[in-house]
Structures are given as structure tokens and as C-alpha cells.
Amino acid sequence: MQDRGTFISPFFRPRCLAAAAPAGKTKLTHPGKAILAAREPALRRHCHDQTVLSAHDRVSAAAPTFGVFEFLSNHARDESGRLDSTRGLLCGLGAGVLEAVLVVCPMETVKVKFIHDQTSAKPKYKGFSHGVREIVKAQGIRGTYQGLTATVIKQGSNQAIRFFVMTSLKNWYKGDDPNKAMNPLLTGVFGAVAGAASVFGNTPVDVVKTRMQGLEAHKYKSTLDCALKILRHEGLAAFYKGTVPRLGRVCLDVAIVFIIYEEVVKVLNVAWKTD
Numbered sequence: 001m002q003d004r005g006t007f008i009s010p011f012f013r014p015r016c017l018a019a020a021a022p023a024g025k026t027k028l029t030h031p032g033k034a035i036l037a038a039r040e041p042a043l044r045r046h047c048h049d050q051t052v053l054s055a056h057d058r059v060s061a062a063a064p065t066f067g068v069f070e071f072l073s074n075h076a077r078d079e080s081g082r083l084d085s086t087r088g089l090l091c092g093l094g095a096g097v098l099e100a101v102l103v104v105c106p107m108e109t110v111k112v113k114f115i116h117d118q119t120s121a122k123p124k125y126k127g128f129s130h131g132v133r134e135i136v137k138a139q140g141i142r143g144t145y146q147g148l149t150a151t152v153i154k155q156g157s158n159q160a161i162r163f164f165v166m167t168s169l170k171n172w173y174k175g176d177d178p179n180k181a182m183n184p185l186l187t188g189v190f191g192a193v194a195g196a197a198s199v200f201g202n203t204p205v206d207v208v209k210t211r212m213q214g215l216e217a218h219k220y221k222s223t224l225d226c227a228l229k230i231l232r233h234e235g236l237a238a239f240y241k242g243t244v245p246r247l248g249r250v251c252l253d254v255a256i257v258f259i260i261y262e263e264v265v266k267v268l269n270v271a272w273k274t275d
Contacts, residue, residue, distance in 0.1 A: 064103055065159060066261050069095040082178040085168040092163025093156050100155035106144040108151065110135060112213040147212030150223045154205040161201045162254060165194040187262050188255040195254030199247045204239035206246075 072091040077083045083091070114131045117123050125131035135143045169190040174180040208227050212220060220226035230238050 062257055065095045065099045066257075068098050069159070069163060070265070080178055082171070083167055085164055085171065088167030089160050089164035093160040095163070096156040096159030097152055099159065100152045101148070104155050105148050105151040108209070109144050109146050109213045112210060116214050116216075146217050147209050147223070150205060150209035150212050150226075153223075154202055154209045157202045157205060158198050161198040162194040165197045166190055166258060169193065182262065184259050184263060188259050191255035191258030192251040194258070195251040196247060198254070199243065199250050203243050203246065207239050207241060 069091050072094050073083050073088070076087040076091055110132055113135060114125055117125045117131065125134060132144075170182070173182065173186070173190075204227075208223060208230065211217070211226050211230065212223060220229065
């Protein structure tokens, strides 16, 4: 029987991914996949800790994205307060680029290196914080910014597509009345559609970004070189690996985030009215 009083640090990283992967099978590269594959309760618990960490990363990235978008969109609206689709795309692009530089690139680089290390035969990082220190010690701050170009393209296009679709759908629904109220459930549906569009639109970029941030990033001279090598050696289909599972996750993720965003904006507009 397990001791319920035992404390398990969320930053402790056992070899759960490597242990969860069946012998002779492809190594698992995401803690969420390991939860499904792990048979032992302890492995599931440790892998779950890492998934919670990934969720924390998601929240950290969403905050600056919507903050920057709100700032840019407030300066891009017309006299009636309406934001057209093109300006919504540009505001989303700006938010995505800033998000990539300030948050996503360093965070994703460390996370990808850490996960790849833990799935190797001889992991060298004792924990997440130890992994960060070792990466910075060996490669400097620059080591946390590998794949910056791919990340900027990925996040920029990601948010541009999402906000373009979301703005287009909102304008279609509201028609000539920009102040028309929207039901949160409808916001969620529009968000899911925007999420699906972003998956099909930039999954290839996400694949390249992940390769550029992994432990084998040294094999590629640049983002373009990475894309060309994937195309040459693995074919076009390699750019869409994991599309279906990512589709389900992203649609739900974006739907929930947009609902929260819209409801928070409503509250803030009431609390801080501006003329």
C-alpha cells in the first residue's frame, strides 16, 4: 500500500518515459503519452507531475499573448470599436512573435532537451532545475534559444491564424453591432475552430521547431536545413506527424482559453470603463 503522506516534488524526474516505453518500441517524447503507456501506478504519478508542469508552461505563455493582443487590438479598432479580420491577424502575429521571444523559445528549448534526455539510455539531468543549470552552464543563455527562428515562425503563424479566424467568426456573428453579447459556449465553439485551423496551418513548423530544439539539433545547420533534411529523408508526411492527437488537445485548449479571455475582458471593461 502506498504511503499517502509521502511528498513527491513536481520537479523530480524519474526515468518514467523510458520505463513506460515498451521494449523495442519508439521512445516516448511527451509525458502525457507516457501516462497512457505506463503500467505501474508510480510511473503514472511521476509522469503526471511532468504533465502538470507542461500545463504551467501553457498558462505562462498564454498570459503575455493575450495581454499583447489586447494592447495592439485596442489601437487597431475603428471608431465603432470593431476590429477587422486583417488587423486581427496582424495583432495576433505581433502577440505570437513577442510570446516566442520572451517566453516560448527558452521554455520549450529547455523542456524538449529535458524530455529527450530522460528518454535516453543514460540521462544526465537529475531534475528539471538541474537540467536548466546544466544547459546554461554548458551552452550559456544562447543554449536556451535554439530554434528561435522556427519558434518565432511557429508562434507567430499560430496566433495569427487563431486570432484571424476568431476575429472573422466574431465579426460574422455580431454583424453591424460590435457590442453584441456572445454566449461563452459559442465563444468556445469559435475557439475550437480557430484551434483546428492553427493545427493544420502550422504543424509542419512545429515539427521543425521540435527537431531544432532537441538534443540532436547539432545535426542541422539552420531551420531551413532541418526542414529540407526532413523532407528528403522522411517525406512530406513527416511534417504532419501527431496531427490527430494534437488536433484534439489544441481545439479543447484554445476553446477554453478564449472563453476565459473573453469573460475576463468583460469583467475588466466593467471595472475600468474608458471613454
